[in-house]
Amino acid sequence: MIIDLPRFIATERPSWTELEKTLDRLQAEPNRALALDEAKRFHFLYQKVSADLGRIATFASEPELRRYLEALTARAYGEIHETRERARSFRPAHWFFAEFPRVFRKHVGAFYVSTIITLAGVIFGGLAVMLDDEAKEAVLPAMFANHMGDPAKRVAMEEKAKKDRYSDKHSMFASQLMTNNIGVSIKALALGMTFGVGTIILLFYNGVILGLVGIDYILAGQGVFLAGWLLPHGVIEIPAILIAGQGGLMLGKALIGHGDRMPLTARLRALGPDLATLIGGVAVMLVWAGFVESFLSQYHQPVIPYWVKITFGCVELAVLVWFLGSGRRKDSAPSDAEVGA
Amino acid sequence: MNSELRIRTPEGIAFAYQLAGPVARCMAWGVDLIAIIVIAQGVNSLLSVAGYVSPDFATALTMIAYFVVSIGYGVCTEWLWRGQTFGKRIMRLRVMDAHGLRLQFHQILMRNLLRFADLLPGCYLIGGVAMVLSKRAQRLGDLAANTVVVHIPQHAEPDLDQLLAGKFNSLRQFPHLEARLRQRTTPEEARLALQSLVRRDDLDPDARVRVFAELVEHFKTLVTFPPEAVEAMPDEQYIRNVVDLLFRPRGAASAKAAAA
Numbered sequence: 001m002i003i004d005l006p007r008f009i010a011t012e013r014p015s016w017t018e019l020e021k022t023l024d025r026l027q028a029e030p031n032r033a034l035a036l037d038e039a040k041r042f043h044f045l046y047q048k049v050s051a052d053l054g055r056i057a058t059f060a061s062e063p064e065l066r067r068y069l070e071a072l073t074a075r076a077y078g079e080i081h082e083t084r085e086r087a088r089s090f091r092p093a094h095w096f097f098a099e100f101p102r103v104f105r106k107h108v109g110a111f112y113v114s115t116i117i118t119l120a121g122v123i124f125g126g127l128a129v130m131l132d133d134e135a136k137e138a139v140l141p142a143m144f145a146n147h148m149g150d151p152a153k154r155v156a157m158e159e160k161a162k163k164d165r166y167s168d169k170h171s172m173f174a175s176q177l178m179t180n181n182i183g184v185s186i187k188a189l190a191l192g193m194t195f196g197v198g199t200i201i202l203l204f205y206n207g208v209i210l211g212l213v214g215i216d217y218i219l220a221g222q223g224v225f226l227a228g229w230l231l232p233h234g235v236i237e238i239p240a241i242l243i244a245g246q247g248g249l250m251l252g253k254a255l256i257g258h259g260d261r262m263p264l265t266a267r268l269r270a271l272g273p274d275l276a277t278l279i280g281g282v283a284v285m286l287v288w289a290g291f292v293e294s295f296l297s298q299y300h301q302p303v304i305p306y307w308v309k310i311t312f313g314c315v316e317l318a319v320l321v322w323f324l325g326s327g328r329r330k331d332s333a334p335s336d337a338e339v340g341a
Numbered sequence: 342m343n344s345e346l347r348i349r350t351p352e353g354i355a356f357a358y359q360l361a362g363p364v365a366r367c368m369a370w371g372v373d374l375i376a377i378i379v380i381a382q383g384v385n386s387l388l389s390v391a392g393y394v395s396p397d398f399a400t401a402l403t404m405i406a407y408f409v410v411s412i413g414y415g416v417c418t419e420w421l422w423r424g425q426t427f428g429k430r431i432m433r434l435r436v437m438d439a440h441g442l443r444l445q446f447h448q449i450l451m452r453n454l455l456r457f458a459d460l461l462p463g464c465y466l467i468g469g470v471a472m473v474l475s476k477r478a479q480r481l482g483d484l485a486a487n488t489v490v491v492h493i494p495q496h497a498e499p500d501l502d503q504l505l506a507g508k509f510n511s512l513r514q515f516p517h518l519e520a521r522l523r524q525r526t527t528p529e530e531a532r533l534a535l536q537s538l539v540r541r542d543d544l545d546p547d548a549r550v551r552v553f554a555e556l557v558e559h560f561k562t563l564v565t566f567p568p569e570a571v572e573a574m575p576d577e578q579y580i581r582n583v584v585d586l587l588f589r590p591r592g593a594a595s596a597k598a599a600a601a
Contacts, residue, residue: 050352057354057528066528070356077350078443171401179408186412190457193481198458251485265439269487276447279454 009065012052016072019045023075046076100281101324103274104243107250114245117200118238121207126215128208136212147213151220158225158300170294178290181237185244185282189251189275196252203245210238228306231313233293239320240285247278292316346477346489348441358491360478361434363469366490370465372428373414381410415453420446433493439477440487448486455482511570512582519586522564531587534560534580541577553577 022042026032034042053069104111128135136148146154184202191198217226254260254267262270296309344362349355361369384406392399418426424436424444436452438444459468459480468480477489513519537552544552553576560583571579 047352050350050354053354053356073350073354074348074356074441077348077441078438081350082442169397171395171398172404175401175404179404182408186454187457190455193455193458193485265487268485272445272451272486273447275485276450279450 015045015048019049019072019076026079046080049073096284099277103277104324110249111246113249114203114242117203118207118242121204122211125208125211129212129216139208139212151217151222155222155225174290174294177293178287181286182283185241188244189247189279192248192251195255196249199245199248206241224306228309229297232309233289233297235313235317236285237289240282243278244282247275361490361492363472365432365434369428369432369434372431373426376427377411377414381407416450419449434490435493436488437491439489448488452482452486452488455485510582510585512566512586515566518564518566522586525563526587534584538581538584553580556580
């Protein structure tokens with residue numbers, strides 16, 4: 001094909017420039033919806049530039065022009081063929097109070113599996129400490145060193161403390177807890193890429209530690225202390241880790257793809273926004289849990305009576321259950337489109 | 342592992358991106374690591390002021406700042422710079438949606454959070470192996486987020502006027518053959534001829550003679566110029582004339598000559 005290049009460029013350049021400006025506008029204002037006429041014009045320009053690229057592609061002398069048209073076509077292609085909803089301006093309150101619980105409920109099956117795995121770990125840890133005196137030393141990591149000894153002695157020591165031992169390190173302790181727990185949650189999610197095996201191991205191990213410490217205190221007759229110490233932060237922290245595990249298991253399931261006819265890339269593409277929402281919600285929960293653990297959980301009777309801490313924990317749990325489950329009816333209600341159909 | 346990501350639009354137009362390999366990505370990551378350390382140090386210095394109010398509060402802020410910088414660096418830079426970090430900018434790399442569509446925030450977040458799995462058991466071993474085995478050079482984070490990392494080609498063109506200046510081009514006497522040459526030559530062939538001229542001084546004398554002989558032989562199969570126009574013309578001069586015809590349109594060349 002022979003074309004008069006200067007005339008071709010002179011004729012077509014206005015269309016290229018117009019498309020480029022439209023693309024710049026769309027990128028600068030991602031929330032702007034095109035009117036019908038604008039959308040039609042945009043589509044027309046995209047097809048025109050594609051056709052121009054087709055004409056110029058076999059024309060050797062203008063590699064710069066070809067690259068320019070390729071880049072323009074690629075940008076317009078990304079906009080025209082993008083079927084995913086354009087990201088609206090981020091509304092933190094709506095995201096956390098509506099979107100996060102909705103996504104949690106949408107994949108609640110994975111949460112149940114995550115809970116069962118952790119409970120299996122708790123039972124294993126509990127049995128281990130009941131049957132083997134050396135289980136604690138063998139399993140508990142160094143950061144749990146203060147739980148290695150006799151629980152009754154630790155409780156007696158904690159209850160004897162009159163002065164505020166944490167007054168000069170509240171913030172540091174809270175930030176340490178937050179960053180550590182958020183890190184563990186990210187691991188639980190990321191290990192989903194091992195077909196879920198890594199997530200299962202991490203959840204089970206967390207359960208084992210919980211079972212070891214919990215049953216050890218109960219066997220020593222310190223159940224009330226345990227509830228007062230664990231409930232205020234644990235009722236948020238433990239579900240948060242379970243939700244991160246839920247995300248990891250979702251990822252593992254998408255990789256395995258059992259019973260799903262969609263290709264792997266489509267399964268992962270569909271899951272991405274939900275995983276991002278879950279891990280974001282988990283981070284918020286863990287920030288709260290970190291503050292509670294640092295500023296409340298570490299104070300024991302007589303500084304703060306156990307019944308106050310236990311009641312606080314129970315109220316938190318009730319609010320969490322309500323928060324995560326409150327929109328269930330809305331989820332199951334048929335949409336307008338379904339009603340219309 | 343393929344070296345190209347080819348995208349074919351429903352309109353029948355195809356374009357390709359060059360995929361970034363493990364070495365380029367590793368170097369970009371090294372630069373990013375330095376950037377993270379520098380930013381974290383800078384933030385720590387700023388936050389040390391808070392130590393005058395409360396040492397506990399300052400330590401807490403420092404811990405949180407380091408955590409946020411180490412995790413948020415990749416997310417923020419890739420989101421604000423449309424798929425690039427400091428390291429990727431220097432190495433001319435960019436993160437893209439694997440289907441050429443618009444890169445979304447959740448994709449950037451996931452590929453950065455799942456870096457942890459790629460790092461296992463250390464030094465990006467799993468990520469590196471995944472990249473080598475993957476058809477699109479994707480680490481696990483890229484696979485989950487449906488992203489790829491591509492090279493951004495360097496667009497600088499050689500100075501053709503300097504390369505071709507002052508040389509009489511006998512092939513220009515045949516406009517119909519010139520037009521046919523421009524029509525039949527593919528962009529790749531044109532680029533090959535141009536690059537052979539640009540890099541001719543880097544070649545050994547024997548290789549230089551052989552390369553230009555092969556190119557002449559090839560271009561003669563595309564268009565045959567009359568013998569009187571190419572008689573006694575060295576191969577290198579023939580290719581110089583061909584490049585002149587391909588890259589400098591008739592109007593532009595004559596305007597330059599008149600100006601000179």
